[in-house]
Amino acid sequence: MIVSYFPGCTLKTKAQDLDMYARKCAEVLGVTLEEIDNWQCCGGVFTTVNNDAVTKLSSVRALDFARSKTQPLVSVCSACHNVLKQTNHAVQTDKAFADKVNLYMGNESPYDGSTQVYHYLEMLRDLVGFDAIKEKVVNPLKGKKIAAYYGCLLLRPSGVMQMDDPENPQIFEDLIRALGAEPVIYAMRNECCGGYVTMESPEFAAKKSKAITDNAASFGADMIVTACPLCKYNLEKNGNSVPVVYFTELLAEALGVKEDTQNA
Amino acid sequence: MQRIGVFVCWCGSNIAGTVDVHTVAEALKSEPGVVFSTDYQYMCSQAGQDIIKNAIKEHNLTGIVVCSCSPRMHEATFRKTAAAAGINPYMVEIANIREQCSWVHKDMQTGTEKAIILGKAAVAKVNLNTPLTPGESPVTKRALVIGGGIAGIQTALDIADAGFPVDIVETKPTIGGKMAQLDKTFPTLDCAACILTPKMVDVAQNENIRIFSYSEVQEIKGFVGNFDVTIKKRARFVKEEICTGCGACVEKCPMKKIPNEFNLGMDNRHAIYIPFAQAVPKVATIDPNACNMLKKGKCGICSKVCSAGAIDYTQKDEFISEKYGAIVVATGFNPISMEKFDEYAYSQSKDVITSLEFERLTNAAGPTAGKLLRPSDLKHPHTIVFVQCVGSRCAACAEKGKEYCSKICCMYTAKHAMLVRDKYPDTEVYVFYIDVRTPGKNFDEFYRRAVEEYGVKYVKGMVGKVTPEGDKLKVQASDLIANKQLHIDADLVVLAAAIEPDKSARPLATMLTASMDTNDFFTEAHPKLRPVESPTAGVFLSGACQGPKDIPETVSQASAAASKVIGLLVKDKLTGNPCVASPNELMCNGCSTCERVCPYGAITYEDKEFMMPDRSKAIRRVAQVNPAVCQGCGACTVACMSGAMDLRGFMGSQIIAEVDAICK
Amino acid sequence: MHNDNTRLTQEIIRASGVNPSKCMKCGKCSATCPAYDEMEYHPHQFVYMVESGDLEPLMNSKSLYKCLSCFACIDRCPRGVEPAKLVEAVRFAVIRQQGADHMTPDDVPAKLNEDIPQQAIVSAFRKYRK
CATH class of the missing domain: 1.20.1050.140 (Glutathione S-transferase Yfyf (Class Pi); Chain A, domain 2)
Structure with a gap:
């Protein structure tokens, strides 16, 4: 394809x-x-x-x-x-x-x-299929508790984005399950990290990001995954000690192509 | 040639505001057959009707055209007027110049032109009208009540007390409905069970009432006075007549982790169960999806412990056919799913509950024996946030919420908040509201008491987000009066979920050919003047199946529906509708098409002897219509390929005359 | 002056595509807004003030630059009012005036650090600059 x-x-x-x-x-x-x-x-x-x-x-x-x-x-x-x-x-x-x-x-x-x-993510769900991904996983991420962070941009405005239920999305969690890890559901996963005010008022963005990572940590998340570079920046810079990782990196790890790239 | 009188109604300014009624009356004077034409402010009033009666006498009228509102509104009125003045009521035609004209046009000129055209069409039709005489049909003196909640119970009791037999069909194993799940009732705070269960017992003991519990309506045929109904009595695997409701089977059943519907899944029941102590009928039911004996053929303990020998694993669904004269719909409501409102974290935390769940949590017969303990850790909640209008007044997205106000939530929330403060004064209680709506006897006084005497904190604003964290629910909300965003660490959040009609209502409406609104509430025959009748003759409405209602309103409507049913059942015969199909036997070719399309089973075929043109005799197969069964829908008239079938009062020639008049 | 204000109000309403009269004043937008505490005028006030033509305080308010455009108010409004679109329409009415950019390229170097993604700069410009 x-x-x-x-x-x-x-x-x-x-x-x-x-x-x-x-x-x-x-x-x-x-x-x-x-x-x-x-x-x-x-x-x-x-x-x-x-x-x-x-x-x-x-x-x-x-x-x-x-x-x-x-x-x-x-x-x-x-x-x-x-x-x-x-x-x-x-x-x-x-x-x-x-x-x-x-x-x-x-x-x-x-x-x-x-x-x-x-x-x-939708490509993985709708064009590839999570079951097909599951079959290709060589390095299941067993025992990891992973908190997906959607932020605002993936889900809203929901009438247009149509990715998932904007208040109770599953797509990220389904991927995490397919990779063998355990998703952490926490309410702040669809709240804004502070996004584009990062430049204008970094302290405001910091407050928003901190609340998100704290909420994820309170549910025992080992890791937060995201799709957005700005979210990652905000959560990493302002959050707690929970590491923030791109979901593609997590996927690469499970599919066994992360080392390859490092070795190459 | 007819002598036709035309009567143009102003309907105050409803018609006269956009239709020049004088011009209409004048214009119709020159139509063929018209000998008299006038207009009047309110033709339906006594004075207006007198104008018609006098004109009939003075001008020897044989036909009447009233240009007024929809025939659904006043056709019957004017037919009676005509009959009183001595002409056949079916010589009256209505030209609808209100709903189909003045209300939809803004401009006087176009409105007037259209009114004239509609009037001409009606005149053209009356010219071809012939006097019709309705037939009669007998009335089966038994009523069916569909739904066994407080609405169905009250309706059934009232009908039974008047001496008529009534059957109640209830899908659950017991009657009682939502009211049986409630704790106390507003605004008097009497206990729901204390006032409901005696009525349930009355139902059980009333000789005129039969209860079909764990049953559903499978098929409805027939018409007012003569409904044929098939009821499916689902197998409960317990012989109802023998079971004493002792509960020994329940105690011994090893399958005890089945979510208990009666407590909304907040505790468990057994595979064999009696929903609650005061259930009527008080008999056990086996849940076939949970019972090991029924699923795997292993167990059989309940059968061994039942001293009455009531358990019957081989029981099958039973189908019962019965005739009824009237049907009352009392299918009730349910809270909507909170799935699409997860900003309130309903799916994420056990401590975010709906108001109905809250009722069970405070009910002495509920999962916590009436102690207010939050579901997650069974600790007493010290801060409770109530959120009103969750999914009500929600016009943004039809899949999510409901556009209407659910009506009962303001009051039950005030009740919940007050009761919490009364029993547990150490608890802080917030109620977030958009508007507090308390139109009802002693309702506003009740709500104000919650605030002034019990110290419930009412906040004008909404909750925007609930974030479970640790053992708290972090509530973010707005206080519009203080112009502040509030952050409350709550222990329990209670959502006043919008209510919607029960899902069984839609298929039932189809079976009854009863109309519904866009929200699947049953439509009444007239919103003000016939509020408990469906537009389908013989079908009556009771309770929340028609719209959100509290208990007092439900009971009022239930009794009103019962009185309408009694009014029908006391009659020995019903006057039918003379506008029924009738075949021209000479033209009928015996093809049976009409028989197949008739939804009422009114058409049969008969072999009849005919005199042929050559004076020989021949036997031919021709259609026959049973006028008592025919509803005049006209399906057969359009299906008939030889043009033999015609509808009295709506003959092909009359319709063509109308079309010609419009196109002229 | 009055006419100018009326015209501007209508222009803002048209550009936003929002019908403020749909608002039933429930306050859910302000309840869900993550930028509430940063704002002097809150989402429900934007709707009310634009509807009543009370534009001047809004146009002079820092609230315009605090809205995160996270669309929480848009998604959660029970009446489909879309307050965030009004905030944006008012902001554009301001920054499109001569010399009214809220952020200029000269402001950027001081705000940068090694890790800040390009996306932050690009989107800030789109929000704050003509």
């Missing part, structure tokens, strides 16, 4: 591990991630005002690229996925917006919102 892949700015810089493990694991699972030509940064945020079409053009380009290849569009970073998915939804539901961005794009055939947008 070949899918279009949108890595995003941070996966090329501070979050290279997230990217590298994502690629390694995809290979093991029989998925080829075809990186989009000349992709541009998604901007990190989907602005909700309906008079801001220009900032969404990079996303439309990526979506259109995937359409031209008739491939689903996959990204790993929660923010990229959120922006791509919301942009796609806007093209599907807001005709004025769709007309405007297509005018800018100047494509022969206007982009129509037909690309299937998957987060890497």
